[in-house]
Amino acid sequence: MIEATGLRKSYRVGRGRKAGTVEAVRGVDFAVGRGEIVGFLGPNGAGKSTTLRMLATLIRPDGGRATIAGVDLLRAPAQVRRQIGFVAQSSGTYDDSTARRDLVLQARLYGLTKAEAQQRAEAAIGAFQLDDFADRRIRTYSGGQRRRLDVALGVIHSPQVIFLDEPTAGLDPPSRVRMWQEVRRLRAEGMTVFLTTHYLDEADTLCDRVSIIDGGRIVAEGTPSDLKREISGDVVAVDLTRADVVDTDADSDLAAAGKLLGEQPYVHSSETVDGTLRLYVDSAATAIPQIMRTLLGRGIEPGAIEARRPSLDDVFLAKTGRSLEE
Numbered sequence: 295m296i297e298a299t300g301l302r303k304s305y306r307v308g309r310g311r312k313a314g315t316v317e318a319v320r321g322v323d324f325a326v327g328r329g330e331i332v333g334f335l336g337p338n339g340a341g342k343s344t345t346l347r348m349l350a351t352l353i354r355p356d357g358g359r360a361t362i363a364g365v366d367l368l369r370a371p372a373q374v375r376r377q378i379g380f381v382a383q384s385s386g387t388y389d390d391s392t393a394r395r396d397l398v399l400q401a402r403l404y405g406l407t408k409a410e411a412q413q414r415a416e417a418a419i420g421a422f423q424l425d426d427f428a429d430r431r432i433r434t435y436s437g438g439q440r441r442r443l444d445v446a447l448g449v450i451h452s453p454q455v456i457f458l459d460e461p462t463a464g465l466d467p468p469s470r471v472r473m474w475q476e477v478r479r480l481r482a483e484g485m486t487v488f489l490t491t492h493y494l495d496e497a498d499t500l501c502d503r504v505s506i507i508d509g510g511r512i513v514a515e516g517t518p519s520d521l522k523r524e525i526s527g528d529v530v531a532v533d534l535t536r537a538d539v540v541d542t543d544a545d546s547d548l549a550a551a552g553k554l555l556g557e558q559p560y561v562h563s564s565e566t567v568d569g570t571l572r573l574y575v576d577s578a579a580t581a582i583p584q585i586m587r588t589l590l591g592r593g594i595e596p597g598a599i600e601a602r603r604p605s606l607d608d609v610f611l612a613k614t615g616r617s618l619e620e
């Protein structure tokens with residue numbers, strides 16, 4: 295449904311002597327199948343929005359090519375626009391308008407008659423459960439209600455593909471879960487969904503496939519479970535920020551203890567993220583007693599020690615040397 299190869303985009307920044315370019319997207323390739331929910335996961339400034347905006351025909355790529363539903367993005371952008379919907383990061387709705395009025399207007403913009411537009415608006419209000427507030431001014435909506443309206447507006451013309459830029463940014467947990475349900479419903483109706491996110495749990499639970507992007511390049515791609523399987527074994531997270539030094543005579547330097555643990559034969563690799571040491575091991579069950587022995591031998595009692603399966607953040611860390619959670 296979407297195929298992209300070598301998409302690139304740079305921005306000119308500054309003026310005069312300070313002028314320069316920012317390479318926002320440095321040649322990305324990906325393919326999205328019909329009816330999939332595919333997510334671009336990456337930190338701020340990774341190039342997610344820029345990629346999305348190129349695909350949605352809002353900005354022109356500097357290089358590369360892409361097709362959407364078989365239509366060439368560069369040669370026939372108007373035709374692409376008819377197949378797609380786009381929901382930007384910031385809402386485009388007017389505070390003084392109402393959901394019902396905006397939905398009718400939006401449908402009219404797609405060339406529907408007044409009666410058809412009203413019908414579509416009613417259907418959207420029902421589907422997105424906007425009934426309770428559809429005639430209230432938009433300025434009175436909660437963040438989650440406003441975001442649901444944004445998505446309802448984006449799909450009013452029943453596009454084949456919907457692009458969602460950070461659909462749940464800033465929403466509280468119940469509103470995020472609610473939005474995930476809406477996105478899954480769109481997929482169930484046959485829509486292809488392409489979204490950006492910097493939330494690990496969103497990429498993990500909502501997306502059929504994920505591309506991890508950093509510095510304008512895709513660093514990993516696959517289903518969340520395949521990506522996590524690339525990191526074999528378990529992760530043991532040792533919280534050293536709340537560690538107690540119980541034996542002041544011992545060599546209880548936390549950094550040195552962390553380094554020592556990282557060098558143990560049963561540890562494949564280790565990283566420290568926000569004062570928590572992540573140890574990648576074959577089996578947490580056998581590693582934890584050994585880790586405890588090493589720490590206690592140095593007079594250190596860790597604040598907490600937790601065993602878990604690898605997460606998408608572990609994948610990100612392995613590929614980039616940084617954590618998305620920092």
Ligand SMILES: Nc1ncnc2c1ncn2[C@@H]1O[C@H](COP(=O)(O)OP(=O)(O)OP(=O)(O)O)[C@@H](O)[C@H]1O
Binds near residue numbers: 316317336340344345
């Ligand atoms: N209009 C612009 N002019 C100049 N630089 C830009 C412009 N838009 C984006 N950039 C830069 O391009 C890079 C990629 O930005 P982009 O918005 O695509 O990232 P993102 O992954 O969507 O980040 P965020 O999660 O913060 O939205 C960043 O360095 C950003 O500062």
